[in-house]
Amino acid sequence: MTTKDAQRRSSGDTVQTVADAGASSAAAPQRIKALAGAVRPGARVRPEHARRHNRALVLQALYRADGLSRADLAREVGLTRVTISDLVSDFIEEDLVIELGLRPDARPGKPATLLDINREGFAIVGLDLSNYSVFRGVVTDLDGSIVERAEVAVRDMTGEEAVGAVFTLLDDLVSRASAPIVGIGIGSPGIVDLDGTVVSAPNLGWTDVPLQQLVAERYELPTQVANDANMAAQGERSFGGASTDMMLVRIGRGVGSGVVVGGHLVYGSSFAAGEIGHVVVGTDGGDECACGKAGCLETWLASPRLEAAAKADETAREATLREAGERLGISLAPVVAALNLGEVVLAGPHNLLAGPLLEGTSETLRSRTMAELHGDLTLRMTALGRDIVVLGAVVMVLTGQLGVS
Numbered sequence: 146m147t148t149k150d151a152q153r154r155s156s157g158d159t160v161q162t163v164a165d166a167g168a169s170s171a172a173a174p175q176r177i178k179a180l181a182g183a184v185r186p187g188a189r190v191r192p193e194h195a196r197r198h199n200r201a202l203v204l205q206a207l208y209r210a211d212g213l214s215r216a217d218l219a220r221e222v223g224l225t226r227v228t229i230s231d232l233v234s235d236f237i238e239e240d241l242v243i244e245l246g247l248r249p250d251a252r253p254g255k256p257a258t259l260l261d262i263n264r265e266g267f268a269i270v271g272l273d274l275s276n277y278s279v280f281r282g283v284v285t286d287l288d289g290s291i292v293e294r295a296e297v298a299v300r301d302m303t304g305e306e307a308v309g310a311v312f313t314l315l316d317d318l319v320s321r322a323s324a325p326i327v328g329i330g331i332g333s334p335g336i337v338d339l340d341g342t343v344v345s346a347p348n349l350g351w352t353d354v355p356l357q358q359l360v361a362e363r364y365e366l367p368t369q370v371a372n373d374a375n376m377a378a379q380g381e382r383s384f385g386g387a388s389t390d391m392m393l394v395r396i397g398r399g400v401g402s403g404v405v406v407g408g409h410l411v412y413g414s415s416f417a418a419g420e421i422g423h424v425v426v427g428t429d430g431g432d433e434c435a436c437g438k439a440g441c442l443e444t445w446l447a448s449p450r451l452e453a454a455a456k457a458d459e460t461a462r463e464a465t466l467r468e469a470g471e472r473l474g475i476s477l478a479p480v481v482a483a484l485n486l487g488e489v490v491l492a493g494p495h496n497l498l499a500g501p502l503l504e505g506t507s508e509t510l511r512s513r514t515m516a517e518l519h520g521d522l523t524l525r526m527t528a529l530g531r532d533i534v535v536l537g538a539v540v541m542v543l544t545g546q547l548g549v550s
């Protein structure tokens with residue numbers, strides 16, 4: 146995804162509603178052969194995996210380009226023309242690749258047909274379960290352009306009832322998709338293991354809920370469930386132009402983060418990497434936290450506290466937001482230094498975060514780390530707005546099913 150695409154997306158003008166969406170495609174045959182795992186160019190490949198690997202390389206090259214010929218592809222991915230032609234024939238049969246026509250500047254006798262991924266020919270469903278009052282969902286095309294939106298109210302819903310709300314939302318979105326669905330991605334709050342089981346999400350009353358399995362079985366579609374902040378980090382990487390070593394901090398009712406090192410998400414020993422909300426910041430006390438400790442990062446940054454500050458007079462407002470930013474900077478400095486991160490991106494209410502809070506974080510982060518790190522360090526707001534989690538869920542599906550991102 147190009148930066149231009151990200152800007153287009155963030156401005157919201159790609160959002161459209163397809164009023165006459167066709168019949169459900171849930172039962173459409175799965176024409177796409179799954180390609181688990183992302184592609185690492187240059188990685189050693191065992192023979193039995195070579196074809197799968199080559200498929201992903203070709204799709205990735207097409208996904209990032211504006212149209213390539215078979216010869217371009219052979220050059221770009223380092224495979225023979227024969228191999229490329231074979232793979233492309235399969236893709237065309239699967240409807241996953243389309244021919245765009247001849248290259249405009251083609252010379253006589255040297256026609257080159259341009260190819261592209263069938264970006265509008267397939268759909269992906271993405272959900273964000275992290276908001277306390279609504280579950281949000283979208284249907285996108287393979288470019289991540291949103292073609293359908295839906296939400297369901299979930300205030301005070303927990304346990305089975307909350308799982309039921311996920312199904313209600315998915316029933317709606319799956320029935321509205323007008324193209325075959327490649328897969329479903331879901332960003333859930335709490336701790337989520339690599340099998341997509343929600344190990345613990347206190348706000349939803351979920352403990353060991355095998356959400357990925359439940360959804361995959363009900364809809365017979367490839368499904369990926371992951372922590373919401375991790376999804377957001379994926380979204381920022383693919384659609385927000387973030388660097389390969391970055392941290393995405395989500396601030397809302399709670400505080401969580403997704404950490405990407407060397408282009409890969411970090412999960413940690415118990416799948417809780419990035420859970421910085423209940424780390425005590427400083428040794429000078431602070432407000433009591435719901436977890437029983439005092440002065441957790443969440444007590445400084447949770448949106449109710451910030452919203453209350455926003456209503457105060459200008460001086461008090463600025464002081465509270467700056468102090469919240471400083472506490473965030475204190476907690477991020479050792480992480481940024483230890484991992485040599487190049488970018489920290491904040492996601493959450495723009496009116497509260499972009500201003501004294503962001504400045505306070507930036508100044509504190511710089512004053513507490515080595516100057517040698519600062520040249521490459523960027524601290525900024527996301528441009529993806531509130532769609533960051535659903536777009537990250539879409540990226541998870543693209544990567545998991547097609548090997549592209």
Ligand SMILES: [Zn+2]
Pocket residue numbers: 422423424434435436437438441443
């Ligand atoms: Zn706490």
